[in-house]
Amino acid sequence: MASDDEPYLYYDEDEAAEEDDGLEADEDDVGLFEEAAPQPERRADHWAITRKSLSAAQQQDVSMVMNLVNVARHNARALLMHHRWKMDRIHDFLERRGREGLFRDAGIVVPPEDCGTATRARAAPHKRPRIVTCNVCFEDVARPSDVSTMDCGHCFCNYCWTEHFLASVGNGKKHIHCMQVKCPAICDDATVRRLLGRKYPDTAKRFDNLVLDSYLDNNASVKWCPSTPHCGRAIRIVDASERYCEVECPCGASFCFNCTAPAHSPCPCPMWDKWDAKFRGESENLKWIAVNTKSCPNCLRPIEKNGGCNHVSCPCGQHLCYACGGQLHPLHSCNRYDEAGHAANYDSIRRQMLRYTHYCDRFNVHVNSRKAEQAELWPAVQRRAVLLESATAIRPLIREASWLARAHRALLASRLVLARSYAFAYYMFGDEVRIYPSEKANLAIAKVLFEHQQWQLEENAERLSKVLAAPGVKPVLAEDELLRAMQETSNLAKIVDTHCREMYKVIQDELLPLLLEPMTIAAYRPDGPDKAKDLPA
Numbered sequence: 021m022a023s024d025d026e027p028y029l030y031y032d033e034d035e036a037a038e039e040d041d042g043l044e045a046d047e048d049d050v051g052l053f054e055e056a057a058p059q060p061e062r063r064a065d066h067w068a069i070t071r072k073s074l075s076a077a078q079q080q081d082v083s084m085v086m087n088l089v090n091v092a093r094h095n096a097r098a099l100l101m102h103h104r105w106k107m108d109r110i111h112d113f114l115e116r117r118g119r120e121g122l123f124r125d126a127g128i129v130v131p132p133e134d135c136g137t138a139t140r141a142r143a144a145p146h147k148r149p150r151i152v153t154c155n156v157c158f159e160d161v162a163r164p165s166d167v168s169t170m171d172c173g174h175c176f177c178n179y180c181w182t183e184h185f186l187a188s189v190g191n192g193k194k195h196i197h198c199m200q201v202k203c204p205a206i207c208d209d210a211t212v213r214r215l216l217g218r219k220y221p222d223t224a225k226r227f228d229n230l231v232l233d234s235y236l237d238n239n240a241s242v243k244w245c246p247s248t249p250h251c252g253r254a255i256r257i258v259d260a261s262e263r264y265c266e267v268e269c270p271c272g273a274s275f276c277f278n279c280t281a282p283a284h285s286p287c288p289c290p291m292w293d294k295w296d297a298k299f300r301g302e303s304e305n306l307k308w309i310a311v312n313t314k315s316c317p318n319c320l321r322p323i324e325k326n327g328g329c330n331h332v333s334c335p336c337g338q339h340l341c342y343a344c345g346g347q348l349h350p351l352h353s354c355n356r357y358d359e360a361g362h363a364a365n366y367d368s369i370r371r372q373m374l375r376y377t378h379y380c381d382r383f384n385v386h387v388n389s390r391k392a393e394q395a396e397l398w399p400a401v402q403r404r405a406v407l408l409e410s411a412t413a414i415r416p417l418i419r420e421a422s423w424l425a426r427a428h429r430a431l432l433a434s435r436l437v438l439a440r441s442y443a444f445a446y447y448m449f450g451d452e453v454r455i456y457p458s459e460k461a462n463l464a465i466a467k468v469l470f471e472h473q474q475w476q477l478e479e480n481a482e483r484l485s486k487v488l489a490a491p492g493v494k495p496v497l498a499e500d501e502l503l504r505a506m507q508e509t510s511n512l513a514k515i516v517d518t519h520c521r522e523m524y525k526v527i528q529d530e531l532l533p534l535l536l537e538p539m540t541i542a543a544y545r546p547d548g549p550d551k552a553k554d555l556p557a
């Protein structure tokens with residue numbers, strides 16, 4: 021589906037931010053906006069992790085725990101693995117149960133004197149009797165360097181330890197337990213590596229990889245980038261408890277962190293999953309949706325549109341809405357599905373098909389508009405910007421044409437919101453989801469609210485598309501005309517952004533709470549999914 025195409029690659033982020041600052045300072049002089057634009061929230065970074073930076077990523081978390089509870093590396097890692105690498109859970113546990121409780125819960129044996137070195141037992145070999153009998157092979161070992169003792173105090177000969185490590189790594193164990201029956205202690209990494217490295221260097225390497233992979237495979241805040249071919253990155257989000265978010269990998273793939281499908285908010289994951297499957301099945305295999313032309317309601321000529329705007333006119337002079345093929349007049353709206361109008365005349369299968377077609381058509385209309393607005397409108401907007409910037413007679417504020425790029429960006433964002441809102445509406449108002457029986461009346465009210473919001477967003481997106489295309493506008497305008505164009509465009513962009521925000525709110529606050537199966541959507545991000553940065557290796 022085209023909805024995951026990423027328009028934001030066109031903009032240099034740093035430059036855009038600087039432009040923002042420049043404009044805000046002068047905002048009052050121009051009277052561009054009624055109120056100050058909302059400041060983007062400052063967020064900590066999401067990181068993109070590769071094989072190379074994997075150990076650095078893991079080290080960050082392990083070091084944090086080593087310092088927090090003052091334990092050796094292998095115990096810190098075991099603790100993190102037990103809590104699926106959720107730092108907040110470890111903090112929480114520590115607060116409620118204390119250090120002892122934290123370790124007991126994870127089945128970790130920690131000597132009280134473990135001060136992050138875990139080598140004390142080995143550092144004091146003279147405390148052991150001169151001759152040790154290994155309780156696995158029953159050999160007597162005279163040289164202290166031929167035996168090893170773990171945190172728990174259990175001591176065996178190095179030969180037996182090595183074979184034990186070999187077998188454990190062979191079984192894919194990510195942490196290796198002590199050989200003593202029922203002893204839950206975890207063998208420290210340094211000993212495992214040292215002993216394995218001497219006799220089985222390949223297995224030692226395999227152990228390192230297992231340890232690293234445990235970070236990716238069992239980590240609630242890390243997911244593999246779903247790109248194909250795979251870009252080799254995993255994304256770590258800032259906070260595992262905020263899995264309903266959308267992220268963009270440095271490779272350009274943007275996806276829903278919760279379900280790893282291409283970004284789809286404000287349509288919730290379960291609905292999007294169904295929509296996507298149905299959409300692929302119905303539109304690619306059955307091909308029963310033909311939305312390439314509409315017939316003019318006046319002269320019945322087939323009309324093909326070009327460009328993104330869905331308000332088109334026929335050579336006969338008739339204006340029509342490309343979404344429904346209806347005549348265009350100021351109060352035209354066609355975003356609601358006319359249940360009653362269709363119900364009377366058709367059998368139920370036909371009715372379901374018509375209902376799906378209604379939502380699918382509109383989904384397609386906005387996806388295709390967005391494509392056109394990327395492929396055709398964007399170069400035109402850029403040409404306008406170049407002309408503007410070369411018009412030295414004009415006030416610098418207007419000449420500096422970032423308002424055009426910003427408005428275009430708002431338009432593309434609104435197309436995504438609109439398209440996905442139809443996927444959402446198809447399920448939300450259909451009979452596949454279950455609503456609390458007591459909420460039926462509220463659903464009807466919220467539906468009206470939603471559809472009104474959707475209609476307003478749609479109308480303003482079309483207007484924005486039109487003013488951005490600037491049909492019939494002379495390339496070089498007088499300053500007052502330009503100022504008006506800039507105000508109109510910027511205001512429309514702001515209105516569109518506000519309606520997108522409102523749409524998310526209606527969905528999350530009014531509609532989704534009515535569902536028996538709770539659903540959540542990723543928050544509205546006018547600039548697209550949060551961008552993950554490559555973690556330095």
Ligand SMILES: [Zn+2]
Nearest residue numbers: 154157177180
């Ligand atoms: Zn032995």
Ligand SMILES: [Zn+2]
Nearest residue numbers: 172174198203
């Ligand atoms: Zn032990």
Ligand SMILES: [Zn+2]
Nearest residue numbers: 245251269271
């Ligand atoms: Zn990627």
Ligand SMILES: [Zn+2]
Nearest residue numbers: 276278279289
């Ligand atoms: Zn999802």
Ligand SMILES: [Zn+2]
Nearest residue numbers: 316319334336
């Ligand atoms: Zn016509």
Ligand SMILES: [Zn+2]
Nearest residue numbers: 329331482486
């Ligand atoms: Zn229009």
Ligand SMILES: [Zn+2]
Nearest residue numbers: 341343344354
């Ligand atoms: Zn219409």
